[in-house]
Amino acid sequence: MAFRRSLADYKQAEGDPELFPGERRTHSGLFAGSGRRLVHVAPTGAVRDYSYPLSGFHGITALRFGVRFGGTVHWFDDLDDTRQRYHGNTALVETVHRFDEFDIVQRDISVGFSHSTLFELTGDWPDDLSIVGFVEFFPDGQEGRVGQLIHDDEVVEVYHNREHDYLRASTELSAITPEQSAQFGEVLAETSRLPRHSSETDNYEGSRLTGGVSFRAAVEDGTTTIVTRLADIEDEPRSDSLAALADQTQRHGSPADVRAVAHETFPHVDATDELVNTDLRVLRLLSAPTGARIAGPEFDPYYQYSGGYGYTWFRDDAEIAQFLLKADGELGLGLADTHRKSAAFYLATQLDDGRWPHRVWPMNGRLAPGWANGHVEGNETHYQADQTASALVFLATYLSAYHDIIPEPTRTEIRNALARGVGGLDRSLATDGLPLACENAWENMDGRFTHTAAGFLHAYSVIATAPCHPRVRDHAAERARRIDAALDTMWLPDKGIYARRSVDGELDGRADSTTFSLIDAHLVYERIADVDDDRLRRLERHLDTTFNRLWKETDDIRGLTRFEADTWRQRTQDGEKVWTVSTGWGAYTAERAIELFPDTDEPFDAAAWSDRLFAEIDLSGSLCLPSGYLPEQFFDTGSPDSATPLGWSHGIRLATFAARHARNA
CATH class of the missing domain: 2.70.98.10 (Beta-galactosidase; Chain A, domain 5)
Incomplete structure (x- = not known):
């Protein structure tokens, strides 16, 4: 502009x-x-x-x-x-x-x-x-x-x-x-x-x-x-x-x-469901020829109210890539070339120390302006360690799912990238088994976050089961067990919730939707170790508490807020805004929780929460625009705000639809 x-x-x-x-x-x-x-x-x-x-x-x-x-x-x-x-x-x-x-x-x-x-x-x-x-x-x-x-x-x-x-x-x-x-x-x-x-x-x-x-x-x-x-x-x-x-x-x-x-x-899939076509269209619109995606259209050209959206974040992009892998596996969407491009982009942009930078230009993968490149400068705090974990989860999952059709030179590249990536995770892991203090996924505070730990647990666990070097698998499995044990220190029994972060030994008990990542992490961790009943009960109670505390309903919209006491882009509104990312993440997590807690519906009914949350991001939901687009957030009046459409939200919606389709088939 x-x-x-x-x-x-x-x-x-x-x-x-x-x-x-x-x-x-x-x-x-x-x-x-x-x-x-x-x-x-x-x-x-x-x-x-x-x-x-x-x-x-x-x-x-x-x-x-x-x-x-x-x-x-x-x-x-x-x-x-x-x-x-x-x-x-x-x-x-x-x-x-x-x-x-x-x-x-x-x-x-x-x-x-x-x-x-x-x-x-x-x-x-x-x-x-x-x-x-x-x-x-x-x-x-x-x-x-x-x-x-x-x-x-x-x-x-x-x-x-x-x-x-x-x-x-x-x-x-x-x-x-x-x-x-x-x-x-x-x-x-x-x-x-x-x-x-x-x-x-x-x-x-x-x-x-x-x-x-x-x-x-x-x-x-x-x-x-x-x-x-x-x-x-x-x-x-x-x-x-x-x-x-x-x-x-x-x-x-x-x-x-x-x-x-x-x-x-404009390549497309002739899926029978309009939602699938809508989400695939949005994700392709936001993609560069490299396969990398911008977070959303750049709506704040002078960066007066945000840090910008027209960049590729490795967290957002790799999460979308994972969601596309899951949806493709369930619905048979024929996205092999999309997955190949994502893998090639992550291989090309991995740093020498096995990690990834804050954000890059999707057109060429070059380092883009950002505020979380502390690890590039030698400062570990100003770094979002969960981004490296997300990229590694995709690469390991892709290697496992497409191993037989990936050319051998590319398989070797991915194995080497995973080995370097494990070393990168190790650099950010403290001796107590939790990641070091860093920036969170919402990019608005520092600390030792449950979400970051869950991301590390997920990455180590999936690498431990991937067809890569045996010594890398064994090392990753040992690290996963260490993180799993350390997560006990983040539990707040009086609140029935995993703390969002630890700062100087003090636990922050505010509910935060990023902690939904614990469910996917434990589903993968189950492949290498038993998840005991005590942990399952805690995870179930955590989801029940978090969903109820983040749920918000007005005359015009319904959904989940990002985290408690979130004040970003409120304008004159009192209280937190509803986010499509958080609502979609909640729906997806509830769907995955059915698999993790297969025999329970009291006090936490995962299927009911999946239905309730997905209804709001569905094409007829209160958080979906007539265009089918999902904006990042909403005011209580029902007015959309921020980047529209937001790629992360569409990736989550597509994967949730696929999971629900598979369950109800």
Whole structure:
């Protein structure tokens, strides 16, 4: 989002009890994507790029459309009657704009570095109708100091340094008018002049130093297509970009064309359940060609209220990868290539000491800005040790599940990575059997966390049963038994709960949804050692206590909060917000608990909790948007907040659906 637009949004949202000024929210609308482009299409048909983490290109910061007939422009923003959906199981977004005598169907699709918007008119439209638009590019993340070229009155090119952004139409493009940036005074005035104001026609100098341009596209046989393309001038010369742009406009010239391309270029599974297709679509939209996923679309571009979401965290990503493995095993989704890419990415990004950094760029795996790279600097506290455990769990599980089809050189790579990873875990394990003090999964405090210990127990246990070096398996099994014994020191009998953390020997008895990880860890630990009845009773009591203490219900939403006394992004709300991650994690854990506690339903009824929690993240649940997307969190009023859609939540939902399907089959 350009700075001027952030200022304008700040003016509009300031004082709102549930909006954070300056953010670029995606709670409504749908995303199109290609692995290179992640493009949001608002219900009004407005288009905006969220592509940088996937491709390194910033692209469109604003693109709005309308129609002109009878000498008057009618912007789609002003229409009340619009409908939006995906075409089948693809990522082709269809938006219908309804007028009195005719409809306009807008179809948006991303292919590689290009994005096409096709308009099809139906009904009785005026003969003089044309599509009008205003686009604002953001090359190299620059709002100012950009240049503009208009090639032969048919192609617009906006550039700064390496990034060059192009636009053309499949029909005649006319009335191309560069639009200069509003001055700060105009933005801050009581009545803002945004998005732009027209340049003077004789001011060639000023008109070529702007990223904004308005245009008009003729309608022929009821259709026209607007295509944008992003390119690095060092990798793709201008002549190649112009040729690719011309080819794209021809290939996407009709509704049948874009529907065919949508089915060809966006791999999907024709599952019978809409939820499965929705979750797989979201996870693919958030994925780079490397296979790595961003946490969610970057909604806080100036990092005023968060640490950013357009990065790959090894915890979130590896958890999603594990969930996809589980869902694939239960539903037969054919995701072998997805698993292969995840494994390759983790192998490529593992540090020399066997651990993984805080977060990286999904486009290339390079270290991204973060605040938990203390282990890279030599400071163990500012490090999220559970991330390394999550990556190792996936690699070991993948090696076991796909051992016979993984090429031998890759199997060797994974075995070596697991051996290094065990050494990395050992560096973070204290002599008392618990991980050293580090940052927690929510990234908001330090301590010795039950969640981190559960992650280590899970990692050591799954490695102890994986087809890797015998000495590594034996060592991992010994470490798992040590952690299992040490977990007794985290038990609070008077509260009936495992403490969320220990700080200077003091136990923090607040309920925390990250402790749900104890269940998966013990299910794997059971493969190498007995889990005694006393531990099972404690785990059962822990879940019962934690679910009841985190459960929250209002007139509009129901679900689990993240942890007790959570104050993050409350705005003016009193009390904790409900999180889809925590609610989904609870549903998944309840489902897994049925396997761990097969013969009990009192006092803890795992199946009932699975039903109760899953209902809220299901497509008709209170925490699911009409788009099928799961945002990260909700205000008590039912208003969604933060990253939307959040990949972690969709991975959890998919795996929970698969587990429930298997149980009820």
